[in-house]
Amino acid sequence: MRHETMQNSDPSTPSTPRLDAAKADMMAKTARCQAMTEDREALLFSGMRANLLMPHPIYIASGDGAHITDIDGNEYIDTVMGFGACVLGHRHPDVARAIQRVSGAGWHFGIHSHEQMPLAEMLHEAIPCAERILFCNTGSEATAYAMRAARTFAGKEKVGIFDGYWHGMHDYCMVTPARDGTNTRPKGQDISAGVPKAIHDLTVPLAYRNRVSLDIIREKKDELAVVLIEPVQHSNPQPDVVDFLREVQDVCRECGVLFLLDEMVTGFRIAYGGGQERFGLTPDLATLGKACGGGLPIGVVAGREDIMRTFVGDDGTTPPVFAGGTFTGNPMSMAAGAASVAYMRDHREIYGHMEEQGNRLTAAFNSHCTQHNMPLHMSNVGSMFHIYFQGNPVYSSFDIDEQPLAAAKQAFCLHALNLGVLISGGDKYYLSAAHTAEHVDRMIDIFTETLSLVREDGLL
Ligand SMILES: Cc1ncc(COP(=O)(O)O)c(C=O)c1O
Structure with a gap:
């Protein structure tokens, strides 16, 4: 069987x-x-199995x-x-050395360690919009925190998302824009079981590279807190996207809607400064992860000082936007990330x-x-x-x-x-x-x- x-x-x-x-x-x-x-499938759920179109999965022992x-x-x-x-x-040697160094000093304290500042300083310099930085452990956490801060700052609740996106696994990303017959205006469609109906009310589905989205943003501006977009969609990497990105940025500015670039994949990949550098964009917020952790778990929210201050509450936000978790800013991810980003900075x-x-x-x-x-x-x-x-x-x-x-x-x-x-x-x-x-x-x-x-x- x-x-x-x-x-x-x-x-x-x-x-x-x-x-x-x-x-x-x-x-x-x-x-x-x-x-x-045989052993694994009786015990362990593996989402990747369906992705690998081969007789059975292969399991990786090493990489170089x-x-x-x-x-x-x-x-x-x-x-x-x-x-x-x-x-x-x-297994880049600089990253391997950083991991080895931290493994000799203890790798989990929960409270802050000295490993966080070097990476924070490099991200501050590398990412054009990064007046302030917040660390977390995954990209999904980063987009969830960024949405929470955007809602707080804007005093509005809805989030605009384009078809073809991926912004993570949390509920606020589980309603995807789907084609609605011949209508160019997409409808929201669940991509998971267990998604509360309320998420539909909080999501504004947008059509990627279609100017109807500019109209939708204008129409919904009083409810829309933020629009999220990947500078280049990793599900659909097309080279000629800059005009659309600029139009979305401009209409967000015009409408008082925050503009968030999700640079999870593009950050430190399509340019050192990600899509912001490559396309000359100035988002209000950016989310990053992946490359800036050097292969260890990381998520980053970066953005405008006034929005980021909602995380601290020193702007009078009561209560402040909550962010934090057991492994946030853990020394291993910070050190691997710093080694990786330093290498990228010095080897453009x-x-x-x-x-x-x-x-x-x-x-x-x-x-x-x-x-x-x-x-x-x-x-x-x-x-x-x-x-x-x-x-x-x-x-x-x-x-x-x-x-x-x-x-x-x-x-x-x-x-x-x-x-x-x-x-x-x-x-x-x-x-x-x-x-x-x-x-x-x-x-x-x-x-x-x-x-x-x-x-x-x-x-x-
Ligand atoms: C653009 C983008 N945003 C967010 C995420 C979520 O990141 P994570 O898988 O680290 O939660 C991903 C993951 O692939 C992504 O590509």
Whole structure:
């Protein structure tokens, strides 16, 4: 019974000669992963399983630079990169040294430690809007705190969110804008069970890269506390977003609505100063995490002094906005983050490198698809990339066709894995500073070989 699950009994999984051979290869070289799946699935819930389109999950034993190695000893070029957190690659020596140092001094006190200031000072300098900083442990906490501060400061309760976003796991992010028939105005739709109905009343669904959103913000300005937007959506990294971002920023200013950039992925990735630096934006608040923790858990709220003072209450806010938790600002995350940010600050050349490699990968992939008349394409902004299994261009998430080439996508991920590139099927892919030109050449070779295999099997 358990075995059937591992053999991938999903009827939507195609069976074709080359894919069956790749599956057999993967099964043969991942016996330990297979055994662990049997033990694990009886005990442990794993949200990631559904994301990995392969016969069974692989479990990672180690990572180094651009590579990860599974518990069977197979090495892959990684494109998950800790869900975007590992901008410097895995196990960067400066970060490893910082972790080692803190592990010799004690790593959890609850109350403040001296490790917090160096990172706070660097973030203050790096992030244009960061007049004040607040630490927490995850990006979800950061967006929850930022919304709470925005509501307090603005004296209004609603939050505007765009389709295609991800801002974290808390209830205030669980109503997503969904296409409402032919109407360009999206409706709110639950993306989880257990979300209170009241969240719908507090969410203003907005259409990404659609000027109708500017009208909606104007119409709702008396109720809207804040509008959240990613400078580049990690689910849909499109290069030409700056005009829309500026329009949203301007209309928020005009309407007295706070403008929050969620830089969880883009911070320290698409530029040292994130989307604010790259696109010349001046948000009221920004949320960060991922890269500025060096691969350890972190969340950051940064923003205008007057808004951030609501956290302290010295502006007369009674009670102040609550923020805090057991592991907030813990020494390990602070030290790893400081080592990571210091390296990025002192090696700005990594941004040109990631940009060049991301552009090269995308150009090669797209030119192969065009040349061979394959209906799919890649888009990237620097080191963030996405493969769309559809030919028609994507403007917003509403243009992403649900399952046009689902079988081809499954086959692509499996072949690529078998050939040595981990493409998770989760649609959000990253290069890092550790991905060299040679890694990217290898990825181009593997992707083109993979596309040929998928086509030969008639799935493309
Ligand atoms: C843009 C954005 N905001 C918020 C979050 C939530 O961060 P976390 O997973 O650390 O809670 C994520 C996570 O991927 C994200 O990409």
